[in-house]
Amino acid sequence: MNLPSLKNDVFLRALLRQPVPYTPIWMMRQAGRYLPEYNETRARAGSFMGLAQNREYACEVTLQPLHRFDLDAAILFSDILTVPHAMGLGLDFVAGEGPRFAHPVRNEEDVRKLTVPDMGKLEYVFEAVSLIRRELDGKVPLIGFAGSPWTIGCYMVEGKGSDDYRLIKSMMYSRPDLVHQMLRINAEATVQYLNCQIQAGAQAVMIFDSWGGVLAHGAFQEFSLAYTRQVVQGLVREREGRQVPVIVFTKGGALWAEQIAETGCDAMGLDWTASLGKVRKQVGDRVALQGNLDPMVLFGPDAAIRSEVRKVIDDFGPVGNGGHVFNLGHGISRFTPPDAVKALVDEVHTYSRRMHAE
Amino acid sequence: MNLPSLKNDVFLRALLRQPVPYTPIWMMRQAGRYLPEYNETRARAGSFMGLAQNREYACEVTLQPLHRFDLDAAILFSDILTVPHAMGLGLDFVAGEGPRFAHPVRNEEDVRKLTVPDMGKLEYVFEAVSLIRRELDGKVPLIGFAGSPWTIGCYMVEGKGSDDYRLIKSMMYSRPDLVHQMLRINAEATVQYLNCQIQAGAQAVMIFDSWGGVLAHGAFQEFSLAYTRQVVQGLVREREGRQVPVIVFTKGGALWAEQIAETGCDAMGLDWTASLGKVRKQVGDRVALQGNLDPMVLFGPDAAIRSEVRKVIDDFGPVGNGGHVFNLGHGISRFTPPDAVKALVDEVHTYSRRMHAE
Numbered sequence: 001m002n003l004p005s006l007k008n009d010v011f012l013r014a015l016l017r018q019p020v021p022y023t024p025i026w027m028m029r030q031a032g033r034y035l036p037e038y039n040e041t042r043a044r045a046g047s048f049m050g051l052a053q054n055r056e057y058a059c060e061v062t063l064q065p066l067h068r069f070d071l072d073a074a075i076l077f078s079d080i081l082t083v084p085h086a087m088g089l090g091l092d093f094v095a096g097e098g099p100r101f102a103h104p105v106r107n108e109e110d111v112r113k114l115t116v117p118d119m120g121k122l123e124y125v126f127e128a129v130s131l132i133r134r135e136l137d138g139k140v141p142l143i144g145f146a147g148s149p150w151t152i153g154c155y156m157v158e159g160k161g162s163d164d165y166r167l168i169k170s171m172m173y174s175r176p177d178l179v180h181q182m183l184r185i186n187a188e189a190t191v192q193y194l195n196c197q198i199q200a201g202a203q204a205v206m207i208f209d210s211w212g213g214v215l216a217h218g219a220f221q222e223f224s225l226a227y228t229r230q231v232v233q234g235l236v237r238e239r240e241g242r243q244v245p246v247i248v249f250t251k252g253g254a255l256w257a258e259q260i261a262e263t264g265c266d267a268m269g270l271d272w273t274a275s276l277g278k279v280r281k282q283v284g285d286r287v288a289l290q291g292n293l294d295p296m297v298l299f300g301p302d303a304a305i306r307s308e309v310r311k312v313i314d315d316f317g318p319v320g321n322g323g324h325v326f327n328l329g330h331g332i333s334r335f336t337p338p339d340a341v342k343a344l345v346d347e348v349h350t351y352s353r354r355m356h357a358e
Numbered sequence: 359m360n361l362p363s364l365k366n367d368v369f370l371r372a373l374l375r376q377p378v379p380y381t382p383i384w385m386m387r388q389a390g391r392y393l394p395e396y397n398e399t400r401a402r403a404g405s406f407m408g409l410a411q412n413r414e415y416a417c418e419v420t421l422q423p424l425h426r427f428d429l430d431a432a433i434l435f436s437d438i439l440t441v442p443h444a445m446g447l448g449l450d451f452v453a454g455e456g457p458r459f460a461h462p463v464r465n466e467e468d469v470r471k472l473t474v475p476d477m478g479k480l481e482y483v484f485e486a487v488s489l490i491r492r493e494l495d496g497k498v499p500l501i502g503f504a505g506s507p508w509t510i511g512c513y514m515v516e517g518k519g520s521d522d523y524r525l526i527k528s529m530m531y532s533r534p535d536l537v538h539q540m541l542r543i544n545a546e547a548t549v550q551y552l553n554c555q556i557q558a559g560a561q562a563v564m565i566f567d568s569w570g571g572v573l574a575h576g577a578f579q580e581f582s583l584a585y586t587r588q589v590v591q592g593l594v595r596e597r598e599g600r601q602v603p604v605i606v607f608t609k610g611g612a613l614w615a616e617q618i619a620e621t622g623c624d625a626m627g628l629d630w631t632a633s634l635g636k637v638r639k640q641v642g643d644r645v646a647l648q649g650n651l652d653p654m655v656l657f658g659p660d661a662a663i664r665s666e667v668r669k670v671i672d673d674f675g676p677v678g679n680g681g682h683v684f685n686l687g688h689g690i691s692r693f694t695p696p697d698a699v700k701a702l703v704d705e706v707h708t709y710s711r712r713m714h715a716e
Contacts, residue, residue, distance in 0.1 A: 164691060166654055173658030173666070216630035216652040216687070218669060255612055255631055272574035273613055294574040296524055300531030308531070311576060329574070333522060 024072030029331030080147030104159030144202025213252020272329035382430030387689030438505030462517030502560025571610020630687035
């Protein structure tokens, strides 16, 4: 397979803390419902899974934000729940309610039945990666991703989103052995899944530990971080003669920044509650930082967006050997006016280019 | 007014970091829906507001958990939204949906109309405090409480609970002057409200900054912490010849522990993501700590509850001059089996008494 080589590698260089001319930016959920063209494609696809499982549609929506905005990376359009879906849990997206599993994991028998799925069942994802790489034609790097073992485990047990995680935490405090067994399987599946994405052409990968932050101190280390580390350690880190950087994002994880930095990842994603400058002092030069504008800033006027962008860049501090990838602290809201993103991207590039020149 | 004097002051002493024979415990939302007798009283009252606005009912449910469990403090049964209700926003509790305001604060005109309410409109709260004090007959201290200016502001603008705080954050990033104006009024109202509770007999007060943790680093300091500090600084701190300790609880606030400790409060509440030992090292002996068991632990078996209780107590570390009040990291879940609370309270008392004797 002959994949086009990269024209803009600023994002990859920043993740590896190599010199860059400006701070690169991409946005979590950048291919999403705030874009009318996304909603149009989704309507054609009929459903979320119809979109995610069709490589042409997945490619189309992945590229949409790049046509509008001067972003420095593309991210595969997919979902973290493709893995448990391939395990046979029966994923469905209920309108207005989000994801739901037909067969959640609720007891010992359910856990015993779990196995690492055949990666052939996820071929649609890897085909999308290859197609997107070809269509990107080297414009910017393509990010692959997966949920952390704990985060997909939350959905597998709860069966859907939750506001208290009562079912998985009940299991965790009653039968920790079952939860560990599920997380071991999730970790092995996630290693294989991300390595297949890398094999197919993903140039960086991100692990979304979206729900690690709901755990108690102590439980986070045991049930989330330990398995995220297993995934990081199992990944292929070089491909096409380049390093493939790994980003770990734990929502609400700033309290545990030093431990997350020790998983072996190249970069750590942070939400808006963190001070990039403070975390940088804690983790030193071990990892790059990605983040962390509050997505709600994009509901302010142009001047406020630009001022908040500068605060984040200033908080990160002197660019030195880089190591900052600008992003939102969480996914972009579906209600965001697309023009706000224009101001965001422009300010990140303009302001940071000035700082890098200094 | 001649109020009964205290028989058990372990809770107050721990808040003031004075020697105690064991670690005291109470639970956020201890008078609540997990108790069948609460649901019975609520059914008689007809509605949540019917319960909160009737001093006999409020007194009855405040005392219910003390009949069942050996708790070291009572907390006034009320709601943080009584203050905006008194401002004329029209609070209602919609079944299955939680609180809702008929007249939320959405624009400049709405903000201009806001004023500090006449405390006479909140007389039902102060009467409940006095009645509960008499009925408690000095068994344990009574805690009064209020929401932080930011937290009640979130509800005032959103009109109800929110998962992204889009309306108040949009206003905050577009018209920070309006949000500051609202927060100034909320702070002044909260000072008066808590001082009236203290005047009526509250022996400690707690400020719930339940939504401070949704703010970005920087915005938290400007829009939440600054006004919490104003409230703390405005409070009457002595009554009936005793200090009236002030507890500040910011959900998700452990990242900012040092700054919260500097508000002038006597104690800081922490959720389960914090390590009490780590926070204690950060804040030294400036404040006592309250927390921080994950309420979901109460869905585990007896042995797991006891083991997790010991972890929290061990994490706090050597008792020295005390300074630990045991609590959950957030309100108790309505689905909690009451017997789990028995194990919790017993283990806190038994295990900590051994540690205090050493």
